Every structure is written in structure tokens, then in C-alpha cells.
Amino acid sequence: METLSEQHCHGGVQGFYRHDSRVCGGPMRFALYLPPQSTRQPCPVLWFLAGLTCTEETATIKAGAQRLAAALGLALVMPDTSPRDTGLDGATGDWEFGEGAGFYLDATQKPWAARFNMRSYVAEELPALLSGKFPVDITRAGICGHSMGGHGALTLALAYPQRYRSVSAFAPIVAPSRVPWGQKAFSRYLGDDATAWSGYDACALVRQQTFPGTILIDQGEADRFLAEQLRPELFEQACAEAGQPLVLRRHPGYDHSYWFISSFIDDHLRHHAKALGL
Amino acid sequence: METLSEQHCHGGVQGFYRHDSRVCGGPMRFALYLPPQSTRQPCPVLWFLAGLTCTEETATIKAGAQRLAAALGLALVMPDTSPRDTGLDGATGDWEFGEGAGFYLDATQKPWAARFNMRSYVAEELPALLSGKFPVDITRAGICGHSMGGHGALTLALAYPQRYRSVSAFAPIVAPSRVPWGQKAFSRYLGDDATAWSGYDACALVRQQTFPGTILIDQGEADRFLAEQLRPELFEQACAEAGQPLVLRRHPGYDHSYWFISSFIDDHLRHHAKALGL
Numbered sequence: 001m002e003t004l005s006e007q008h009c010h011g012g013v014q015g016f017y018r019h020d021s022r023v024c025g026g027p028m029r030f031a032l033y034l035p036p037q038s039t040r041q042p043c044p045v046l047w048f049l050a051g052l053t054c055t056e057e058t059a060t061i062k063a064g065a066q067r068l069a070a071a072l073g074l075a076l077v078m079p080d081t082s083p084r085d086t087g088l089d090g091a092t093g094d095w096e097f098g099e100g101a102g103f104y105l106d107a108t109q110k111p112w113a114a115r116f117n118m119r120s121y122v123a124e125e126l127p128a129l130l131s132g133k134f135p136v137d138i139t140r141a142g143i144c145g146h147s148m149g150g151h152g153a154l155t156l157a158l159a160y161p162q163r164y165r166s167v168s169a170f171a172p173i174v175a176p177s178r179v180p181w182g183q184k185a186f187s188r189y190l191g192d193d194a195t196a197w198s199g200y201d202a203c204a205l206v207r208q209q210t211f212p213g214t215i216l217i218d219q220g221e222a223d224r225f226l227a228e229q230l231r232p233e234l235f236e237q238a239c240a241e242a243g244q245p246l247v248l249r250r251h252p253g254y255d256h257s258y259w260f261i262s263s264f265i266d267d268h269l270r271h272h273a274k275a276l277g278l
Numbered sequence: 279m280e281t282l283s284e285q286h287c288h289g290g291v292q293g294f295y296r297h298d299s300r301v302c303g304g305p306m307r308f309a310l311y312l313p314p315q316s317t318r319q320p321c322p323v324l325w326f327l328a329g330l331t332c333t334e335e336t337a338t339i340k341a342g343a344q345r346l347a348a349a350l351g352l353a354l355v356m357p358d359t360s361p362r363d364t365g366l367d368g369a370t371g372d373w374e375f376g377e378g379a380g381f382y383l384d385a386t387q388k389p390w391a392a393r394f395n396m397r398s399y400v401a402e403e404l405p406a407l408l409s410g411k412f413p414v415d416i417t418r419a420g421i422c423g424h425s426m427g428g429h430g431a432l433t434l435a436l437a438y439p440q441r442y443r444s445v446s447a448f449a450p451i452v453a454p455s456r457v458p459w460g461q462k463a464f465s466r467y468l469g470d471d472a473t474a475w476s477g478y479d480a481c482a483l484v485r486q487q488t489f490p491g492t493i494l495i496d497q498g499e500a501d502r503f504l505a506e507q508l509r510p511e512l513f514e515q516a517c518a519e520a521g522q523p524l525v526l527r528r529h530p531g532y533d534h535s536y537w538f539i540s541s542f543i544d545d546h547l548r549h550h551a552k553a554l555g556l
Binding site: 007008009010011014061062064066067220222251253254255257259260262263266 | 285286287288289292339340342344345498500529531532533535537538540541544
């Protein structure tokens with residue numbers, strides 16, 4: 001593993017790292033914020049999964065999460081959104097698919113299956129790597145994300161409730177099987193048989209198994225992707241039917257940007273801190 | 279004046295704007311954060327001047343100042359660091375001089391004098407423009423900056439103490455006449471006669487006239503520019519000799535980046551809020 005940079009921030013250290021990923025078949029980058037408390041004891045972890053076009057730098061720089069994470073004693077892990085420089089035909093040039101658009105799934109279709117395995121990367125490989133190398137307690141984890149990363153957070157928490165004690169999302173894609181972003185990506189990564197998609201669809205997953213805790217979602221009402229791609233009312237309905245506790249907050253005037261995320265990130269950190277016993 | 283974007287943020291509005299500047303002879307861009315209180319009454323203003331290579335976006339995105347500004351009721355103005363697309367020979371291609379490196383002075387030498395007049399722009403033209411178009415009380419203002427922008431904040435406050443009720447800086451250039459960055463820029467913008475430089479040198483200015491209030495400076499001890507370009511001990515000595523109250527805080531481990539600024543920006547906002555009666 002290679003340290004790209006480590007810089008003091010709010011009494012802790014903001015680091016960027018690169019390592020060879022087995023499940024993604026090549027180098028991967030991630031950002032890790034270690035709060036000041038980590039010099040004394042391993043700290044619990046909040047995973048933050050970013051959206052389409054983003055990298056490990058986006059939320060790290062724009063969300064403004066380090067201030068309260070430092071006060072709470074919470075480590076922040078912000079992975080890249082896909083493998084990079086894959087050299088695969090069609091992996092670049094379209095912001096909705098391929099590099100920068102990994103959709104936090106394990107691809108089954110050629111040629112993507114060799115590299116695009118972000119579910120296994122985020123749920124298994126990266127936590128194992130972090131455990132051995134940094135003062136983090138990976139068994140105490142929450143997960144959060146934005147847009148495509150909100151989809152990632154919800155589906156990972158619902159698929160692996162034993163790995164995450166809390167989950168939240170900003171403007172998540174909640175029903176990828178039913179919206180253009182998801183249909184385009186899933187048909188290529190997973191094939192045209194939509195029965196294979198349900199394991200990566202938050203609305204389908206919550207009907208199979210609820211998450212043992214309240215899910216927090218913030219959504220801006222001026223978000224230009226709201227009506228076509230996000231459709232939080234579908235998740236609201238699925239949670240109601242499944243008996244899943246959900247707090248869905250709709251914020252007038254807010255859009256899809258990190259100005260929205262930074263406005264409410266502290267509420268999300270507190271949501272996770274409470275579940276993590278901080 | 280053209281609105282480039284306006285987005286909800288922490289209950290207020292983060293905007294980016296472009297306008298034709300008379301003193302800079304062309305279009306200029308700036309960022310303005312209006313806190314939620316500005317819908318009820320004009321708000322006092324904190325000017326934040328960025329450093330070499332930066333634009334109006336840098337501190338706006340990276341400093342994390344909006345959260346507390348919203349709580350305090352403080353507007354944030356973040357101008358660009360120079361005119362752009364000047365077409366002048368030598369204005370681009372060198373990160374220490376020209377575009378992105380206006381040094382918050384009024385140039386006297388050809389060809390720079392026609393465009394590079396950032397002191398008049400920040401002290402006079404932009405405040406007048408803001409007063410007429412936004413709910414800000416420009417007569418209640420503090421000024422802060424980073425590196426070259428710290429030089430700008432200190433020299434503007436010391437040259438125009440009636441315009442600013444408070445001043446602070448992160449890792450400022452305090453003695454440009456005596457360090458390579460300043461000598462290179464001043465000799466081109468102002469000519470080789472160094473007597474013309476003293477009006478833009480914080481160490482010289484404070485010896486002529488102190489600022490009516492304590493100056494706050496934060497400096498990282500792991501800042502790679504500390505020993506050659508910043509030299510805060512020179513300003514510390516000048517303030518001591520002049521009787522200028524100064525709080526200079528040295529922070530072990532912190533570097534020159536916005537990770538450093540974001541770690542201490544709240545202390546600066548509170549310093550200004552106190553002087554502004556918030």
C-alpha cells in the first residue's frame with residue numbers, strides 16, 4: 001500500500017492511499033480520516049460512498065465531515081467510486097457507466113466482471129485492509145452515501161446488516177431497477193435478466209429483510225434528478241410495507257450538490273455516532 | 279452583473295457571480311455566501327482573500343466557513359485573486375506572478391497597471407457593487423486571508439483601518455519586501471524602487487499605523503513555505519515594536535493547505551463576529 005499524502009486536519013490526519021486490489025484487479029485509491037482519538041484507541045468507522053463522476057477526493061474535500069468526526073472520534077473512509085484506467089472498451093467517456101460509475105455491485109458480465117466488483121471491495125476487501133494497517137475498529141461501522149453512493153450505502157446495509165450498525169443517505173438512488181441510471185448500468189454489469197438485479201435494489205432488498213435500526217435519508221426538493229432518477233417515494237412505500245423505520249427529510253430549495261450535503265452532514269454523523277455508542 | 283450559480287447552503291445561499299470591473303479593466307468573478315439572516319436584514323461581511331494559484335472557488339469550497347457563518351449571520355465574500363484572460367505577455371505560465379497572483383496591490387508598471395489593481399478592487403469597487411445589489415452591510419466588515427491573501431488582509435486592514443473592524447490571517451506573507459515571492463512580484467508590479475513597496479508590506483505598515491484591535495494569525499509549523507516566504511517572526515517583532523496587539527498561534531504538524539485552514543476557520547469567524555458585534 002502506498003501513502004499518497006497525510007495531512008493534519010482538526011487534530012487528526014487526512015490521508016490518501018493507493019493499493020493493489022484483488023477483487024478489482026488493479027490499483028484502487030481511498031481517503032481515510034483518522035480523528036485525534038485514534039492515537040489512543042481504534043476508532044469506529046463511517047463509510048461514505050460518493051456518486052457518479054466522483055472520486056475518493058470529492059466528499060473528502062467538499063462534505064466538511066472532518067470537523068465533527070474529530071469531535072466524535074469517528075474515522076471516515078471514502079473510497080473511489082470504481083476501478084480506474086481499466087483499459088476496457090466503453091469504460092470511459094460516459095459519466096453514467098464504467099469508471100466513476102461502479103454502482104457498488106459485483107459485475108457478472110464480460111468484460112466488467114474482471115474489474116467492477118465494488119460491493120466486494122467496499123464490504124470485504126477494503127475493511128480487511130484497513131483493519132490491519134490503521135487504528136480503526138472495523139467491526140463498529142456505519143455507512144452513508146450520496147446519489148449512486150446512497151444506493152451503495154442502502155444496498156450494502158440491507159444486504160449485510162451484520163456489518164453496519166447504522167445507515168443513512170443523501171439523495172439516494174433507491175429503485176435502480178426502475179430508473180434510467182440503474183437500468184442502463186445494471187443491464188451492462190449484471191445482464192438483461194432483471195431477477196439478478198434485486199440484490200442491488202434497495203426497494204427490493206428492504207422487502208426481503210429490514211435493517212435493525214432507523215434509516216435516515218435527506219433529499220433536496222430542488223434536486224434536478226429527483227423525479228426521474230431518485231424517486232424516494234418508492235423507498236418510503238417499500239419501508240412502510242416492510243415495517244422498516246425510516247426518517248425521510250425533504251428540504252425545500254436544496255439541490256443535488258455538496259452544498260446540500262455539507263448543510264446536513266453533521267446530522268448524519270450524529271445519527272451514526274449514536275448507533276456506534278459515541 | 280451575471281449570476282453564475284446560486285445554491286442553497288446551510289439555510290442561506292452560496293452564489294458565484296461575474297461582473298465588469300472598471301479598476302481591473304475586464305470581467306471579474308467572486309463568490310458570496312449570504313446567511314439565512316440576510317432575508318430579514320443586511321448582514322455584516324467577512325472578506326476572505328485566497329492565495330497564489332487560487333480562485334474565488336478555492337476557499338468557498340475548501341475552507342468550510344459557511345456552517346458557522348450561517349449560525350452567526352455573517353456574509354462571506356471571496357473574490358478571485360486577480361483579473362483573468364488579460365492577454366498580457368507574462369501574465370500566465372508562472373504561478374508566482376500575474377493571473378492568480380495579483381498580490382492585492384495596485385500595479386504602477388506597464389503593462390500591469392491597466393489590469394492588476396486588486397487593492398482598489400477589493401477595498402473600493404467590489405464593496406460598492408455589493409452594497410447596491412445584496413443584503414449586506416458593507417460598513418460592518420472584517421477581513422481574513424491565506425498566504426498571499428493573508429498579506430492582502432493585513433495590508434488592507436492596516437492601510438484602511440476605517441474600512442475593517444477586524445483582521446486575521448492564515449500563514450500570511452508578512453514581509454513581502456524581504457522574501458522571494460514578494461520581491462519577484464513587487465519589482466514587476468511596482469518597479470524596482472523599493473520605497474514604493476512599503477505601502478504593501480505589513481511589517482512596514484504596522485510601524486506607521488497600528489490597527490485598532492487584536493490581529494489573529496494562525497501558522498502551521500510544518501508549512502513548507504514558513505522559513506523562506508512567510509517568516510511570521512518578522513511581523514511578531516514589528517507588532518511588538520509598534521505596540522500592535524497580536525495573537526500569533528503556531529500549530530505543530532499543520533501545513534500550508536486548506537486542511538489547516540478548515541481546522542481553525544471557526545476560530546477566525548468567531549474573532550470577526552466578536553468585533554462585528556454578532
